[in-house]
Amino acid sequence: MGWNTNLRWRLPVICLLLQVVLVVLFGVFVRYDPDADAHWIEERLSKNMSSDLDNEFYxxxxxxxxxxxxxxxxxxxxxxxLQRYGFSAVGFNFLLAAFGIQWALLMQGWLNSFEGNYVLVGVENLINADFCVGSVCVAFGAVLGKVSPVQLLIMTLFQVTLFAVNEYILLELLEVKDAGGSMTIHTFGAYFGLTVTRILYRPNLYQSKERQSSVYHSDLFAMIGTLFLWMFWPSFNSAVSNHGDAQHRAVINTYCSLAACVLTSVALSSALQKKGKLDMVHIQNATLAGGVAVGTAAEMMLMPYGALIVGFICGIISTLGFVYLTPFLESHLGIQDTCGIHNLHGIPGIIGGIVGAVTAACANTEMYGQKGLAHAFDPESFKASWTASLQGKFQAAGLFVSLAMALVGGFIVGFILKLPFWGQAADENCFEDAVYWEMPKEQNITHHSEDPTLKPSEP
Amino acid sequence: MGWNTNLRWRLPVICLLLQVVLVVLFGVFVRYDPDADAHWIEERLSKNMSSDLDNEFYxxxxxxxxxxxxxxxxxxxxxxxLQRYGFSAVGFNFLLAAFGIQWALLMQGWLNSFEGNYVLVGVENLINADFCVGSVCVAFGAVLGKVSPVQLLIMTLFQVTLFAVNEYILLELLEVKDAGGSMTIHTFGAYFGLTVTRILYRPNLYQSKERQSSVYHSDLFAMIGTLFLWMFWPSFNSAVSNHGDAQHRAVINTYCSLAACVLTSVALSSALQKKGKLDMVHIQNATLAGGVAVGTAAEMMLMPYGALIVGFICGIISTLGFVYLTPFLESHLGIQDTCGIHNLHGIPGIIGGIVGAVTAACANTEMYGQKGLAHAFDPESFKASWTASLQGKFQAAGLFVSLAMALVGGFIVGFILKLPFWGQAADENCFEDAVYWEMPKEQNITHHSEDPTLKPSEP
Amino acid sequence: MGWNTNLRWRLPVICLLLQVVLVVLFGVFVRYDPDADAHWIEERLSKNMSSDLDNEFYxxxxxxxxxxxxxxxxxxxxxxxLQRYGFSAVGFNFLLAAFGIQWALLMQGWLNSFEGNYVLVGVENLINADFCVGSVCVAFGAVLGKVSPVQLLIMTLFQVTLFAVNEYILLELLEVKDAGGSMTIHTFGAYFGLTVTRILYRPNLYQSKERQSSVYHSDLFAMIGTLFLWMFWPSFNSAVSNHGDAQHRAVINTYCSLAACVLTSVALSSALQKKGKLDMVHIQNATLAGGVAVGTAAEMMLMPYGALIVGFICGIISTLGFVYLTPFLESHLGIQDTCGIHNLHGIPGIIGGIVGAVTAACANTEMYGQKGLAHAFDPESFKASWTASLQGKFQAAGLFVSLAMALVGGFIVGFILKLPFWGQAADENCFEDAVYWEMPKEQNITHHSEDPTLKPSEP
Structure with a gap:
């Protein structure tokens, strides 16, 4: 009663409605960036460019x-x-991201690249749209298994909107540097998601406890996700940095931080279990915390050893979080954080914001060179009065703004999602694909070792 | 009787024979493209190039x-x-593609890049060879589970040949634009495969019906395929476009089309099932139709909203196809389309050809600029008389040629494959890996939670 | 007794200790390469570079x-x-590689890019560190299932050190070309690993025989690894080649060699089994031998048909090795080679070294051009006296040095790993994740096809 998960009309209607609105808005607002427009060749000739390669694309x-x-x-x-939630994990993530990137192109475009009545879209916009959706994927981790796809689309709609506003405040108004998104993506996404899951608190969630664990092969599938995140994180943190040295440096710092994080995650995972056995949850998650925590500072002159120290600390804190903090948050604060995003994105995101503020505050011309310093922080509005320590203060302010936006936004959106007509599952049916998916009949997967042409299975 | 699937000599002999012939033909015909030849450094100095980066490689x-x-x-x-056909799916695809790319380098080289008695191979040839094999992979989807690896190699041999001829007619004679291959790859591949599977009709295929469905983890493995196709499709549609804006634009259009396609696929999948549950088949396949359908027009000034509309429509049509058309084709026309390629590549391919023709016919200097228009369509043979609407007509002609080649070619090749000595399986042994693979003994995968050093499994 | 696998303190202590030492050493020695340093913009202006793209990064x-x-x-x-060793395979590989890349950055930096008291790290160093760790991953394949993570870290520590010394001897002293590492990575890694596993010989390993085979889905997981190795091998062999034609050519050669290797591996796999069935072990491994064997020669003017011939031969030899040599090595020489690295990296590595020596010895100005020849082999120390045949001899010498280093190094390191306090498992507990991992409880993964809202699992 009240738990009607039948999506027959709700999901189709909302999907089609959102997509129609997106088509109309794209028709009115979205055009190609000059580097993606067929007029580019004329522009190139007029600017006397030496090579086709000077297109931002490359x-x-x-x-x-x-x-x-x-x-x-x-x-x-x-x-x-999760043992019975693989379809939903990968399928709903697919759905919300596909919707989110379109909506993010518009929202971020309106706020950041609106020129002459149009949003001009190029490859950098595509990256930023993916980034924005990344923060929704983070929040999805907190509510995983407990919300319907309709709720996820609603959450994405609001979260992308809030993300774009927060990003605008940080990057345009406060002129904060946050290329890898420790603050805008991870801190914001994590505390938004945690607030939403707190509002959606399910007191009887223990009823589906037995499905909240993994099975052997589901843990291996999860490792595919872990490794692709881990390997490509250097690209994530460098994707929108300045050309040349900044992209290059962001890759090196992220590579170093992530490597160190693996060793300390493994160390803590083993030390905290009786008999010293490793826990897959830590290997799947805590090893990534180092990437989150250099998100802001990766493009700065953090130095390779600085990156190692950040990764070192985050592997430890993140694993400790999984062992001690997550159970505490659930039992004492009613925060049911399915994937433990607080340990992977929340705390490391805050650490990343702080590391970024400190690194920026320490910047000087000796370290960056005269032109390099101006290039790295290119302060527009407060050019004359710019100092490194001022930049550091604005960075810190950006962190607080992100946290505030996340908490307030998550609070409001949580209550919207609590409305009873979005098709969420009952407590005893959480973490269960069969609620939303046609399930394959389970057959006993026995394979003949003998030649089936000799013993056909159906005589 | 007649169903001898023993491959002991047939498969080795054909593999070795084909590979020996390829070695000889490569020895006679294939050399490096100037950009991949050690003489390049001299050429570069003589042309006074400013940077190593002007190598096509980058x-x-x-x-x-x-x-x-x-x-x-x-x-x-x-x-x-498929629950029992994973080894064959991934293994035979590997085999046919590895053979196909070599044969495609030769066939496409002879027809398109034959200079001074040599085929000069560079990175663009490698991409085109992969494209050509892509059309074989499409056709493989129609016959999946019903043909032997020997039949697949024979099919690849002929299909690559026909592909290269068709591509030559379209790109060289009709001067059609088809960078993402809606016509040459998808339409051709799909209708070729459907014709072949029609000729190979198996009236008693219901005997292996129980293996024609999935199991839980096989559906997750399939999602790996789906997602890598979906994510990299922007690269597919832009890989051989003109440098600069055309590649950039093709990426944006494909990204948009695919995103829209996900939402409408999900909408229809839910709307068409009782209780509104989602079907994995649709999520795995229909979500990709948007990439197929912008294959031709992606590099043109389709506009982002144009791409969204194409994706919107294809998600709907493709899902409808899976629900209504595939069963109809099987029961009324005898077309047993294992993967539903008609819905993913067939119809979307035709739509892509039409969208491309219309977009080309609408091209004008206002939209492209004077130089941009000439650059985008660079008509060589009919330079003076070139008009956009003429280009549109040639595009449409290209679509019909592709369809005709596919049907006629598939008809002939189907009969060749029907010859009784290729080792195909009996109807009751279709969709079964054990016919062609040494199978691992199935053990009960129970894992000790206890410490095995205390309770060794074998005392 | 003696088989105490409890890692509670050993693994955490060694991980933390190694990571602390790395942080200190990075602090003292590691700085950014000029292309990754914020001063780059000044350097660029002073050098009057036309484009940001001339950063090595791109x-x-x-x-x-x-x-x-x-x-x-x-x-x-x-x-x-392996059916019960997936966590360890992917998890320990993750751990040793994350440690190894950091240690390799230092070791290779000290030996090869030490300037003014600092190791200057850029993207090329990151690639070389990955390469170095690649040789450890190869060796891991030989001891897979039989060593503890602590032993793996110790092995990585020593092997990376020896790798860097061997690489220094080859590349700096002998001025050998080995861009894809047939000698430095594969030959060295394989024979090092084989020697280690020989020293660690376990006479009673048959006690865990039943876990040394695969199950259906574990073979599919392994195919993910195979395919990503196969697809990206062209990048591996070209990653550190000279800009332009050399990178381009290395890609083409590797692509060709790998394609040919698939067909001959399949041919032999089928021919050597009764009934002609394919064996997953061969498809997973032997298909990759072609990439190993063009590692040295890929950047040279090997010619596409030359690459095909190399792949052709290696597919055959590698498959033969799996069928005949691996059992022989185990039963007669006590070499228990879990993954058959001798067939995938050992013999193909030696073939690659020989192919490289012959190809270098055949180099001439007709084939490379005057400038191209000097550019391709850029001999520094023996400029005047350089001849192609001399280069060939040095290449051959490099192969012998690599083999000698591997055998001697593996012998010593093997005995170090034999020390009784590293936490290795007893013979009957090899190939078993539960020794080192908290295992998920195995549940019967039955999914409801019915709507669980109607029949809740817990009434």
Whole structure:
């Protein structure tokens, strides 16, 4: 009663409605960036460019594809660890991301690249849209198994909107640097998702407890997600950095931080279990915290050892979070965080914001060179009065704004999602694909070792 | 009787024979493209090039690798959805593609890049060879589970040949634009495969009906294929486009079309099932139709909203096809289309050809600029008389040629494959890996939760 | 007794200790390469560079990411074929590689890019670190299932050190060309690993025989590894080649060799089994031998048909090795080679070294051009006296040095790993994840086809 999960009309109607609106809005607002417009060849000749390669496409496209893999395969498969929720993990992530990137192109375009009544879309917009959806994928991890696809689309609609506003405040108003999104993507996404899952608190969730664990092969599927996230994180943190040294440096720092994070995650995972056995949950998640935590500072002169230290600390804190904090949040604060995003995105995101603020505050001309410093932080509005420590303060302010937006936004959106007509499952049917999917009949997967032509299975 | 699936000599002999012939033909005909030849450095100095980056390699290589992943992991894993046919899906796809790319390098080289008695091979040839094999992978989807690897190699041999001829007619004679291959790859591949499977009609296929469905984890493996196809399709449609804006634009259009397609596929999948549950078959396949259908027009000034509309329509039509058309084709026309390629490649391919023709016919200098228009369509033979509407007519003609080639070619090749000595399986042994593979003994995969050092499994 | 696999303190202590040492050493020694340093913009202006693209980053980064995928997903999943060792295969590979790349950055940096008291790290160093770890992943294949993670970290520590020394001797002292690492990575890694596994010989390994085979889905997971290795091998062999034609040519040669290798592997696999059935072990492994065997010569003017011939031969030899040599090595020489690395990396690596030596010895100005020849082999120390045949001799010498280093190094490291306090498993507990991992409770994965809202699982 009240738990009508029948989506026959709700899901189709909302999907079609959203897509029709998107088509109309794209028709009115979206055009190609000059680098993607057929007039480019004339522009190129007029600017006397030496090579076709000076198209922004060639600076960003390989990174874009890596980010794309992280959003769809990385996040999608990371969440397949639940024994009976693989279809929903990978399928709903696919659905919300496909909707989210379109809506993000519009929202981010209106706020950041609106020129002459049009949003001009190029490869950098595609990356930023993927980034924005990344924060929704983070939040999805907190509510995984407990919400319907209709609720997810509604959540995506609002979260993308709030993300774009928050990003505008940080990047345009506060002139904060956050290329890898420690603040805009991870901190915002995590605390938004945690607030939503708190509002949607299910007191009787223990009824589906037995499905909240993994099975052997579902853990291996999840490792596909983990590894693609881990491997491509250097592309994530460098994708929208300045050309040249900044992209290059962001890759090196992220590579270093992630490597260190693996060792300390493994160390803590083993140390915290009796008999020293490793826990797949930590290997799947905590090893990634180092990528989150250098999101802001990766493009800065953090130095390779600085990146190692960040990864070192985050592997430890993230694993500790899984062992001690997640159970505490659930039992004492009513925060049911399915994937433990607080440990992978929440705390490491805040650490990333702080590391970024400190690294920015320490910037000087000796380290960056005169032109390099101006190039790295290119302050527009407060040019004359710009100092590194001022930048650091604005960075810190950006972190607080992100947290505030996440908490307030999550609170409101949580209550919207609580409305009783979105088709969410009953407590005893959470973490169960069969609620939303036609399930294949389970057959005993016994294979003949003998030649079936000799013993046909049906005589 | 007549169903001798023993491949002991047939498969080795044909593999070795084909490979020996390929070695000889490569020895006689294939050399490096100037950009891949050690003389390049002299050429570069003589042309006074400013940078090593003006090697074609740097324009195409990232896209090539994405296409490569689509052919081998994308198509290979997409077809692992069957419960007992995963080895064959991914293994035979591997085999036919590895053979096909070599044969395609030769066939396409002879027809399109034959210079001074040599086929000069560079990265663009590698991409085109992968494209050509893509059409074989499409056709493989129709006959999946019903043919032997020997038949697949024979089919590849002929289909690659016909593909190259068809491509030559379209691109060289009709001067059609088809960068993403809606016509040459998808329409041709699909109707070729459907014709072949019609000729190979098996009236008693119901005998292996119980193996024609999926199991839980096989559906997750298939999603790996789906997602890599979906994510890298922008690279597919832009891989051989003109440098700069055309590649950039093709990526944006494909990204948009695919995103829209996901939402309408999900909408229809839910609307067409009682209780509104989603069907994995639709999510695995129909979500990709948007990529097929912008194959021709992606590099043109289709506009982002144009791409969204194409994706919108194809998600709907493709899902409808899976629900209504595939069963009809099987029961009334004897077309047993295992993977439903008609819905994913057939109809969307035709739509793509039409969209391309219309978009080309609407091209004008306002939209492209004077130089941009000439650059985009670079008509060589009919330079003076070229008009956009003429281009549109040639595009339409290209679509019909592709269809005709596919039907006639599939008819002939189907009868060749019907010859009784290729080792195909009996009706009751279709969709069964054990016919062609040494199968692992199935053990009960129970894992000890306890420490095995205390309770060793064998005391 | 003596088989205490409890890692509670050993694994955490060694992980944390190694990581702390790495942080300190990075702090003292590692700085950014000029192309990744914020001063780059000043350098660029002073050098009057025309474009941001002349940063080394844009030449190497896409290849780097492909190599990265090969190390972590490729090798990691390739080894998941064992039925109960998937967690360890992918997890320990993750751990050792994350440690190894950091240690390799230092070791290779000290020996090869040490400038003014600092190791200057850029994207090429990241690739080389991945390469170095690749040789450890190869060796891991030999000892898979029989060593503890602590032993693996110790092995990685020593093997990376020896790799860097061997690489220094080959590339700097002998001025050998080995861009794809047939000698430095594959030959060295394989014979090192085989020697280690010989020293660690377990006479009673038959006690865990039943876990040394695969199950249906573990073989599919392994195919993910195989395919990513196969697809990205062209990037592997070209990643550190000279800009332009050399990278381009290395891709073409590797693509050709790998394609040919698939057909001959399939042919032999079928021919050597009664009834002609295919064996997954051969498809997963022997198909890759062609990539190993063109590692040295790929960037040279090997010619496409030359690459086909190499692949042709290696597919045959590698498959023969799996069928005849691996059992012989185990029963007669006590070499228990879990993954058959001798067939995939050992013999093909030696063939690759020989092919490279012959191809180098045949180089001439007609084939390369005057400038091209100097550019391809750029001999520094013995400039005047350089001849192609001399280069060939040095190449051959490099192969012998690699073999000697591997055998001697493996012998010593094997005895170090034999020390009784590293936590290795007893013979009857080999190939068993439960020794080192918290295992998920195995539930019967039956899914309701009915609507669970009607029949809740817990009434």
């Amino acid at each position: 600076f960003r496209y390989p990174s874009f594809q890596d980010v794309h893999v992280m959003i769809f395969v990385g996040f999608g498969f990371l969440m397949t660890f | 324009f195409r290589y990232p896209s090539f690798q994405d296409v490569h992943v689509m052919i081998f992991v994308g198509f290979g894993f997409l077809m692992t959805f | 030449f190497r980064y896409p290849s780097f990411q492909d190599v990265h995928v090969m190390i972590f997903v490729g090798f990691g999943f390739l080894m998941t074929f």
